[in-house]
Amino acid sequence: MLDLIAPFFERLYETTGLNFSPFYDSYDWGRLLEGMWVSVKLISAIIALSLVIGVLGAAAQTSKLRPLRWIVAAYIEIFRNTPPIVQLLFFYFGLGAITPQVDMGGWYEPMIGSFGWAVIAIGIFGGSYNVEIFRSGVEAVPHTTVEAAESLGFSNLKIFIYVTLPLAFRVCLPALTNNIISLAKTSSLAYVIAVPEITYSLSGIWSDNVNVPEMMVLLFVYYILLVAVIARAMTLLERKLALPGYGR
Amino acid sequence: MTPSEGWTPDQPIVAIRDLHKSFGHVEVLKGIDIEVMKGEVICIIGPSGSGKSTLIRTINGLTPATTGSVTVEGQEVHDDNLDKLALRRKVGIVFQQYNLFPHRTVLQNVMMAPLLVLKENKREVEERARSLLAKVQLHDKEDAYPAELSGGQQQRVAIARSLCMRPDVMLFDEVTAALDPETVKEVLVTIKQLAADGMTCVLVTHEMGFAREVSDRVYFTDAGRIVESGPPAQLFEQPQDPRTREFLSKVL
Ligand SMILES: Nc1ncnc2c1ncn2[C@@H]1O[C@H](COP(=O)(O)OP(=O)(O)OP(=O)(O)O)[C@@H](O)[C@H]1O
Ligand SMILES: [Mg+2]
Numbered sequence: 001m002l003d004l005i006a007p008f009f010e011r012l013y014e015t016t017g018l019n020f021s022p023f024y025d026s027y028d029w030g031r032l033l034e035g036m037w038v039s040v041k042l043i044s045a046i047i048a049l050s051l052v053i054g055v056l057g058a059a060a061q062t063s064k065l066r067p068l069r070w071i072v073a074a075y076i077e078i079f080r081n082t083p084p085i086v087q088l089l090f091f092y093f094g095l096g097a098i099t100p101q102v103d104m105g106g107w108y109e110p111m112i113g114s115f116g117w118a119v120i121a122i123g124i125f126g127g128s129y130n131v132e133i134f135r136s137g138v139e140a141v142p143h144t145t146v147e148a149a150e151s152l153g154f155s156n157l158k159i160f161i162y163v164t165l166p167l168a169f170r171v172c173l174p175a176l177t178n179n180i181i182s183l184a185k186t187s188s189l190a191y192v193i194a195v196p197e198i199t200y201s202l203s204g205i206w207s208d209n210v211n212v213p214e215m216m217v218l219l220f221v222y223y224i225l226l227v228a229v230i231a232r233a234m235t236l237l238e239r240k241l242a243l244p245g246y247g248r
Numbered sequence: 249m250t251p252s253e254g255w256t257p258d259q260p261i262v263a264i265r266d267l268h269k270s271f272g273h274v275e276v277l278k279g280i281d282i283e284v285m286k287g288e289v290i291c292i293i294g295p296s297g298s299g300k301s302t303l304i305r306t307i308n309g310l311t312p313a314t315t316g317s318v319t320v321e322g323q324e325v326h327d328d329n330l331d332k333l334a335l336r337r338k339v340g341i342v343f344q345q346y347n348l349f350p351h352r353t354v355l356q357n358v359m360m361a362p363l364l365v366l367k368e369n370k371r372e373v374e375e376r377a378r379s380l381l382a383k384v385q386l387h388d389k390e391d392a393y394p395a396e397l398s399g400g401q402q403q404r405v406a407i408a409r410s411l412c413m414r415p416d417v418m419l420f421d422e423v424t425a426a427l428d429p430e431t432v433k434e435v436l437v438t439i440k441q442l443a444a445d446g447m448t449c450v451l452v453t454h455e456m457g458f459a460r461e462v463s464d465r466v467y468f469t470d471a472g473r474i475v476e477s478g479p480p481a482q483l484f485e486q487p488q489d490p491r492t493r494e495f496l497s498k499v500l
Binding site (some may be wrong): 150170 | 308310332333336337340341343345347348349350351360361364365366392393394395396406409410413
């Protein structure tokens with residue numbers, strides 16, 4: 001792959017001074033690939049965690065236990081009304097400092113590394129939006145449909161899993177897509193706690209090569225493509241889940 | 249299905265005694281007494297807001313009673329220790345608005361509860377579901393989604409869905425009220441067949457002709473009370489109470 005494009009980018013650098021070093025230098029190429037791979041892993045983990053929190057939070061909000069609903073409401077208020085970067089720093093430096101160290105055979109490492117804290121912090125941030133999104137979906141499910149399931153002997157848990165959730169999910173898919181895309185972009189904040197995702201690896205490249213504008217272009221292109229892929233995937237999902245004749 | 253201890257089929261399968269129901273300060277049911285024997289078909293008629301839906305919903309525990317007693321096969325429904333699942337497999341209910349699961353096909357709608365709730369064998373359930381759909385004349389719609397069906401077809405799926413749980417009693421709450429006049433008949437035919445097969449049915453209905461034809465006994469309710477009850481011929485032809493007469497003169 002690199003062999004194919006390297007001559008072109010080398011000539012580009014020589015003739016114009018535009019230095020896309022990852023496209024001809026195998027060390028920088030490695031850094032770029034590693035950065036993209038970590039970024040994709042990070043984003044996937046963040047989205048997965050935020051979805052789990054969203055579903056559990058929305059379920060908790062339908063609970064009869066009032067304290068549980070209060071806890072969820074407080075969580076939403078806190079994480080929606082503070083900047084995600086402050087949350088990230090709080091988790092990493094605040095909670096990171098008090099989590100135990102693990103013996104790695106001679107040296108010690110924090111139990112949760114910077115990648116872990118980025119997933120936790122941004123996942124919890126995104127989850128606070130997802131709870132609200134899922135809740136609006138749950139509220140859109142007709143009470144009478146739930147009642148029909150109840151009459152057929154479904155337990156509350158089975159109603160939630162087999163009736164409420166699948167219907168709510170379809171309703172809130174557009175809002176969910178927006179939040180997932182926003183989370184993918186927010187993942188670049190992990191840069192500030194040195195998670196080796198793409199923004200971080202490219203910053204390593206540009207400080208070695210002094211090619212900031214070129215690497216910035218690369219970063220833009222990466223995120224534009226990534227968001228396009230996510231948006232496309234969500235559209236396909238929406239189409240797959242669309243119900244014949246429903247919603248006319 | 250194990251009926252509660254001490255209950256025998258010669259006792260009422262559904263017995264409602266001095267049932268009261270209030271929503272906040274408003275008393276909607278003011279002392280209802282009804283007994284239904286196995287295999288009987290009873291109809292509840294009455295003006296809008298008289299508490300018919302509330303009454304029928306107390307029988308499967310969807311609406312809790314305030315005071316009084318409702319028993320199904322001798323089992324008290326409004327008991328905190330009631331096994332809700334046991335009650336709901338005995339009592340099926342069909343609503344005015346069908347309430348099918350829109351994200352499942354017709355066949356899946358019918359199979360869902362026996363599979364998920366009763367954890368029955370899939371092949372047996374599927375066989376039973378297919379034969380029930382054939383019985384309600386919908387064997388060619390198995391793979392359709394509810395939104396692709398007419399109201400009457402959806403309502404017949406809802407009936408099949410309830411029947412697939414093999415209930416002992418079926419409740420119908422104005423199941424034809426949302427339908428076009430042409431499709432009302434196909435649903436009534438289905439219920440009539442069910443009644444002829446010996447299913448115990450409690451129906452709330454505005455279809456007086458149907459009530460008269462199908463029921464063993466008719467109850468006329470007004471303002472939370474049963475004003476009058478009797479065999480259809482008597483209630484429709486020689487109503488005793490002036491309120492019954494007035495109601496019938498409006499709807500017949
Ligand atoms: N969940 C509820 N909370 C408060 N009031 C209710 C509730 N359900 C019913 N009611 C009231 O109880 C009364 C009886 O209602 P119900 O639905 O049982 O009447 P109905 O005879 O079925 O009427 P219709 O023929 O219009 O269906 C009405 O005044 C209604 O407003
Ligand atoms: Mg009603």
